[in-house]
Amino acid sequence: KILLGLESSCDDTAAAVLRGREILSSVVMGQTELHAAFGGVVPEIAARAHAEKLDLAVEQAVAQAGISLQDVDAVAVTAGPGLIGGVLSGVMMAKGLAAGLGKPFVGVNHLAGHALTPRLTDGLSYPYLMLLVSGGHCQFLIVRGAQDFTRLGGTIDDAPGEAFDKTARLLGLPQPGGPSVEATAVGADERRFAFPRPLLDREGCDLSFSGLKTALLRLRDRLVEAQGGLHEADRADLCAGFQAAVRDVLREKTRRALALYLAEAPAEPAFAIAGGVAANQAIRAALETLCVEHGVRFTAPPLRLCTDNAAMIAYAGSELLAAGETSDMALSARPRWPLDRSAAPLLGSGK
Ligand code: ATP
Ligand code: FE
Numbered sequence: 269k270i271l272l273g274l275e276s277s278c279d280d281t282a283a284a285v286l287r288g289r290e291i292l293s294s295v296v297m298g299q300t301e302l303h304a305a306f307g308g309v310v311p312e313i314a315a316r317a318h319a320e321k322l323d324l325a326v327e328q329a330v331a332q333a334g335i336s337l338q339d340v341d342a343v344a345v346t347a348g349p350g351l352i353g354g355v356l357s358g359v360m361m362a363k364g365l366a367a368g369l370g371k372p373f374v375g376v377n378h379l380a381g382h383a384l385t386p387r388l389t390d391g392l393s394y395p396y397l398m399l400l401v402s403g404g405h406c407q408f409l410i411v412r413g414a415q416d417f418t419r420l421g422g423t424i425d426d427a428p429g430e431a432f433d434k435t436a437r438l439l440g441l442p443q444p445g446g447p448s449v450e451a452t453a454v455g456a457d458e459r460r461f462a463f464p465r466p467l468l469d470r471e472g473c474d475l476s477f478s479g480l481k482t483a484l485l486r487l488r489d490r491l492v493e494a495q496g497g498l499h500e501a502d503r504a505d506l507c508a509g510f511q512a513a514v515r516d517v518l519r520e521k522t523r524r525a526l527a528l529y530l531a532e533a534p535a536e537p538a539f540a541i542a543g544g545v546a547a548n549q550a551i552r553a554a555l556e557t558l559c560v561e562h563g564v565r566f567t568a569p570p571l572r573l574c575t576d577n578a579a580m581i582a583y584a585g586s587e588l589l590a591a592g593e594t595s596d597m598a599l600s601a602r603p604r605w606p607l608d609r610s611a612a613p614l615l616g617s618g619k
Contacts, residue, residue, distance in 0.1 A: 269589075272329065272340045272365070273582025276318040276358035277350025277378045278404075279309045282578035283325035285333035285340070286586065289388055292333035294572070294579040295325050315353025322361045329578070340371060344585020347375030347595070348602030355601035363597060374585045375595040379607045381580035383411050386540035388583040389569040393536050397529040397564075399522060399555070402543030402575075403429030403444070408473045408525040409607065410532075414587035417607045420525050421473025428514050429545045431477040435484055435510050439503050449507045450548055456504035458512035461487050465516050473525045480513050511550055519554045526562055538565040542574045 270292075275282040284294040299317050303309050330337055345362035348355050359375065366373035382400050386392045395412045407422030426434075429446055436445025441452060463483050466476040484506060491502050498506075522539075530537060539559050546552060546568050559566035573579060588594075 269341045269586065270335065270339055271582040271586050271589075272326070272343045273376075273578035273580075273585060274322065274326070274343065274345040274358045274362055275378070275381070275576060275578040275581045276322060276354040277346045277348065278354065278576055279303060279314050280576045281318050281321040281325050282576065282581075283322070283329035284578035284582050285329050285335060286579060286582040288586075289391070289583070291388075291579045292335065293329045294577055295329045295332065296572075296577050297321050297325055309351070311351045311353055314351055315357060318354040318357040322357055325578075326361070326365070337365075337369065340365075340369060342366075342371050342585065342589055343369075343373040344376050344582050344588075345373065346378045346381065346581050347599055348377065348605040350378055350603065352601055352603045355603070359599060359601050363599070367597075372589065372594045373599075374588050374593060375599045376581050376584045376588065377605050377607060378576075378581070379405065379605070380414065380417070381584045382542050382574075383409055383417060383607065384414060384584045384587060385542050385569045385573055385580045386538075386567050387587075388580065389573055390540070390567040392538045392540060392565075392567060395529075395532070395534050396538040396540055397525060398539070399518070399525070399541045400543050401428055401518070401541065401545040401551075403427060403433065403545075405543060406475055406477070407607075408521070410529055414584065414591060415593075419608050420528055421475070421521065423475045423477060424467075425476050425478040426481065428477055428518070429543070431481055431510075431514065432545070434481050435507070438481075438484055438488055439498070439506060441503075441507075444544070446545060446548060449511060450550070452504050453507035453511045453550075456501070456508035458505075458508040460505040461509040463509045463513035465513060465520075468517065468520055473521050473528070475517055475521050477514065477517075480510060484510055511548070515551050515554050518551055519558055522555055522558055526558070526564060530562065530564070536565070537563065538567060540567045540569070542569055544571075544575050546574050547571045
């Protein structure tokens with residue numbers, strides 16, 4: 269089966285073609301330049317850009333896959349959660365393509381796309397434990413099926429990627445903050461500054477990162493006051509201290525999530541980390557070590573499939589279709605769409 273996937277829920281316009289688990293093409297068109305002057309994603313600008321670029325993204329994905337549009341067996345599209353204007357553009361595009369081709373289409377939860385990526389890249393079998401850690405999200409999920417997720421806990425305030433981005437901004441480092449903070453922290457002293465380890469005293473798998481940003485701000489201001497500015501070494505040690513705190517919190521909470529997951533005695537225990545923050549080598553290494561200690565297979569999809577892309581949407585769509593799910597013209601864009609089992613059903617035809 270050949271699937272065309274569409275993704276337009278945030279600031280990347282993406283289209284991809286999958287044949288089974290083989291990625292024939294994956295086109296991602298960013299909008300960083302469009303939003304740069306505003307210090308964040310502007311929903312109206314994003315919506316217009318998606319509407320303008322989706323055609324081109326599909327055209328390129330189909331061309332790079334070496335197929336023609338008529339070869340597509342089904343279309344999968346992100347139907348939420350995300351910025352409503354962008355999601356709507358994608359959903360309308362999918363409806364148009366499906367109607368024009370006379371093929372089925374299916375609305376996919378963006379988060380399910382991220383959560384199912386380890387099956388696309390590493391062929392993990394259900395159930396596996398997943399840490400989704402990005403600019404907008406941080407949660408532990410037991411992934412039991414394409415529409416069956418158990419959320420063990422998540423951030424009660426900022427996402428770690430957001431915290432990395434804010435840290436970079438406070439220290440005058442370039443965006444996105446994750447890579448620049450990580451690079452600045454290399455070889456620096458992570459113990460020089462005392463950063464808190466939020467929520468470790470509380471039971472469970474919930475996390476908190478907003479306190480780290482406050483701590484960083486205070487440490488920075490104290491240095492600036494005392495010496496009139498930041499030296500290179502200060503900046504590096506602040507980055508290292510911040511990153512170590514995020515790493516320690518994620519490691520401890522992952523330890524707890526693993527205990528809950530392993531209590532279910534999964535046949536092939538596996539852990540996957542995904543989302544933009546999964547690119548961080550310090551965090552990755554800490555979690556990999558933890559998994560090895562527990563006899564759990566560790567996987568981390570390649571970065572281009574960890575950040576927003578349409579291959580993951582096509583893949584999630586293929587699992588939904590295989591389970592007999594399709595959407596109809598009543599499919600609507602959902603700005604909010606939690607993955608919890610307890611929440612609204614994953615596949616909505618509108619209501
Ligand atoms: P979501 O898809 O969950 O809505 P998003 O699109 O912002 O959020 P991603 O594209 O998955 O998330 O990831 C981007 C985030 O990952 C940014 O906040 C970025 O700073 C962070 N990030 C990228 N590389 C690294 C790194 N090496 N270390 C830490 N954070 C990183
Ligand atoms: Fe995403």
